[in-house]
């Protein structure tokens with residue numbers, strides 16, 4: 001079962017007239033190639049392999065963790081160690097597989113000894129995440145742990161906001177998304193309480209996706225409805241302009257409105 005199937009609708013509704021999957025894949029691979037060769041911060045000196053991220057280019061859900069661990073550093077893939085196993089297990093409770101989402105990190109190279117990434121390392125690396133999110137255009141950004149959460153919801157505490165959503169600032173690269181705060185799976189491996197909470201939190205993700213998709217679809221419909229044809233063109237709005245949005249619009253007493 002895919003995220004799209006879980007939410008009960010086709011992704012085609014929201015993806016109409018957008019880049020093709022092949023175009024997204026090519027753009028993501030171009031970013032990944034830059035990441036693999038990147039030396040913009042000191043983490044390049046100690047990494048074995050950079051870890052750009054991986055997953056479906058046309059997914060609606062992107063998971064963002066903190067940084068690669070030892071196994072990820074060796075394999076050049078995100079979340080393939082014990083924490084990755086738990087993430088896969090969490091996804092499986094929804095009937096989702098990791099291939100159906102996109103998984104990446106705030107920093108793409110392993111901090112030595114799994115220490116926390118430094119602010120200047122995050123600042124150097126975040127433009128790659130921003131570009132990935134611009135390409136992916138997800139409906140939901142699921143943050144894994146406090147560093148990822150801190151990027152999308154600065155000033156918050158993971159212990160207080162896990163399992164909740166907030167709008168994502170378009171400056172992050174995700175033009176119209178909500179963030180969904182989750183604990184990092186590595187934290188869940190260290191605490192049975194956090195592990196239990198992680199399973200409870202992720203159970204809410206399909207509903208978060210459904211709500212985010214419905215809002216995006218409505219926003220697209222409103223955009224189409226309010227789009228006026230260029231002077232002299234034959235283009236017509238896709239649907240009646242809702243009353244109240246265009247003072248020149250006639251009254252549609254019998255026509256459905258969007259509200």
Ligand code: SF4
Pocket residue numbers: 035038039040041042043044050107108109121124125
């Ligand atoms: S962590 Fe990011 S900015 Fe630093 S070297 Fe790796 S890819 Fe470049």
